[in-house]
Amino acid sequence: MSNPISGFGLGLRSSHYHDFLLAPRGVDWLEIISENYLVDGGKPWHFLERIRRDYPMVMHGVSLSIGGTDPLDQTYLRQLKALQQRLEPAWLSDHLCWTGTDSLNLHDLLPLPYTEATLRHVVPRIAAVQDLLGRPLVLENVSSYVAYRADEMSEWEFVRELIHRSGCEWLLDVNNVYVSGINHGFDPRSYIEAIPAAAVRQIHLAGHETHPDYLIDTHDQPICPAVWALYGETLRRLGPTPTMIERDDHIPPLAELIAELDLAREQSQAIFAECRHAA
């Protein structure tokens, strides 16, 4: 399957609106947080429409709650569909998680127990979303700080089976794999190797905080060397894959993020030059 976008992107954040109006070099595409544009007008739409003229975009949501046990929120889905029609993104993603139950939203990406029952619960929900949106849903692996006693399989076994049964596609967050790997004591490479390469649409990179007993996925600092190394291994396995950096806190000037994105581009170019040379 070919990707309608390629290269290296960034998450569009309001502090960079004016910078992106100048269409700086070094950013091939942008990812928006869908919820930020589920509003009627004002600055969010003023800037989004103008920036969209210069950049391919993808939509990334945080409140689909595909693993939740409340019914899918049809109002939210209709809003997403309207946003999709207005923005014409290359694809639309959310997370493999649940965000709340009994009509509440905890505004967090909570992990699911990796069980056959969960698979049977989530697969039809993915189908319903894909039917409504008329396209494959792209799901992302989340960072986690708890592991359920109920788990019957590893996260990567669950993801592989979910992709197989639902036809969903994958947003592989390399930082999240690393964070969860350290937190739960698994080898992040096992995870990366298990994900069907043909299903991966996009890669996320981000920074995390290191605490004595946990890594915490904070998106507030540069990508650490171990995640860069895992990214390299991921690229060797997947081939060229659209990659973007997420930064949600302590957001630096855009030039700094573009410089960090250049590191991803350089690493990718070096790996594939090496591959061509070896071939």
Add this chain to the structure above:
Amino acid sequence: MTTLGRLQQRFQSAILAGDRTPGLFIDEENDRRNGVAIYQQAYRARLAGALRDNYPVVHRSMGDEAFAALADAYIAASPSHFRSIRWFGDTLADFLAGSPAHLPHPALADLARMDWALRGAFDAADAPVLTSAEVGRLRAEQWPTQRFTPLPSLRLVELAWRIEPIWKALDEDPDAQTTAPVFDPHWLLVWRPGLDCLWRSADADEAKALQTLQQGASFAECCAQIADSAASDPAATAIDYLRRWLADGLLAKAQR
């Protein structure tokens, strides 16, 4: 209720209440491996951050510590039902008004009303602004049924206290020294003719006139309402209002 549903309820209850979740997680008896605490802290921090974004002047007015205590109490009383966190805090003014413990001065609830109205106008629907020149081109026969529609961003806010000078001072300077506001029931108008929000104070008669227009009344019906109010010269008052609304850029061009 499925096993997954019960598990999610128990996990959610633990996050909301700050409790442990016996039997749910591997390693949960190990204090150093209490991953649930990370979710509990992140939940409160994220919602408190949303409240700070939505109520910047209330935050400045109260200071970090008192605002954090208010946020904790509000989060406990009003968990989010919204898909987007942008809407979290919609009932903070009423919560403040009903919570003397968090209310060093009753006018704080009015500051919250002003913050929220501005937040609402910020990303409300856009509409082109009606100009005086366009109104000047109306023919005489159009006036009896003419409707003037306020911008979709217009918020009419009833205030008990004259808080606007405090709001303005704190908006411009987080460390501004302010004095207690006076009790002076009136209205606040908030609207957004372009990308930036505007506001001004208004009396109850003007706010009610705008309310009738928001409800779809014709200008003639609006004038009748003005005549029913205490205005000594209703015709002149109606014309003054209209002139001012046009000068403010507060009315929307008619949709074709």
